[in-house]
Amino acid sequence: MRHLLTPEENEHRLRTRKLVVERWASEAHEWERNPLLPEEVVRWCADQGLFGAPLPTSVGGGGWTAVEAGLLHHALGTVSASLASLVNVHCMMAAPLVRWGTPEQRARVLGPLARGERVAAVCMTESQGGSDLSGITTELSEKDGRLVLNGEKVFITFGSRADDLLVFAQRGGAPEAVLVRRENPGVRTEPMGDTLGLRPAGLARVVFTDCAVEPTALVGKPGFAVSVLVPTSLEPGRHAVAWMALGMLDACFAEVSEFVRSRRTFGQVLIEHGQVQSLVTRMGADLEAARHLCVQAARAIDAKDPAAAERVLLAKYFTTRVAQEHTAAAVQLLASRGVSERSVAARAYRDSKVLTIIEGTEQILERSLAPMLTAGALR
């Protein structure tokens, strides 16, 4: 990683990794047994300023560059994709407000989020609307002279814990986004139950029943929620997922490397076997390619390059795909050790599959990437 970074960025990488890994790496496997990270972990992220770090200084955030934010998600992903997702969904909720919120909304909502006093989540997915958000049915309507929200969101990451929600809904068929506080009596959440991965990520069903909202809670302009606010949220979200997948793969590769260079079978160290060499070489080569894509995506964001969205798509697509492929290979190589919950590989194997789905499935990304890549080839 170091060879792709400036000396200052590398300092940041080492500092962030030390902070996160030293504190939590030995405990992360215990989190998997519960549906929500311990509150102590959430408080620690707040105390360390991690919730606000990627947000701009204009709203009280740390003003970290995309490279610095990426390195944070890498460090968090090294330990746990659920831990990284805690910070990610917080920032995904903040991003549309940073960009399209009114000055009043920014001051009222983003200050507490930047300080980590409140934790945020985004409510997009419904049982009949995920990839295609035109299918969402959660509805904003007027009732007795008030705006009310009715509907049900599912698989909301940290929906069990978040204090502030950004909810995507429709009003007379036009998409809208609205801020809702957990204290609102019209909000109810319940855990989604056991899931393949992101087990301690507080995945929840969030139900709105005549949930009253003020007109000042509407974000953006009517009709722009899906076309403008969703991409504003998804771009940093996809960037973060690419980096957390990179962190997971890096951690797996380290675990595998240590094992194949020390374990002996049939009179040889594992790495002397050709089949093992194939698996680890493919893993190491794809890991290196993924590092390049992640760093390039971050640099494009920092440069405000119009091609940043495409770079982010490519980094998310490639890194989650190879993470899924090679975490499976890591479990295979580590064998009984890889099957144990104490291995990094077991958790990464489950979580990497989920990362190929969240913030845009592989198939949804291909709908954008196929025309983009082929048009690029002809330019």
Add this chain to the structure above:
Amino acid sequence: MTAPQTTDEIDAAVLEYLAAHDTGPAPERDDDLFRTGRVNSLFAIQLMGFLESTFAIELDVDDLDLKHFASIAAITEFVRRKQRAAEHA
């Protein structure tokens, strides 16, 4: 690098950007970009990013109005208005 300022310069830059994202014939200055399918809601955010970086302007919530992006002429007028507002800020 200074951002394009005149109507002709802005027209040309927008036309070039639209042409690069589409294989069809180049649009006329007053063609309705939505009705001809050149700009759809999914492309709107990319177009906004292009306008911000190319013309050194910043869009905010009050600029979320499709009529600003309805034709090349409308886009150019919108960009010039934002540039003038930035100069006087």
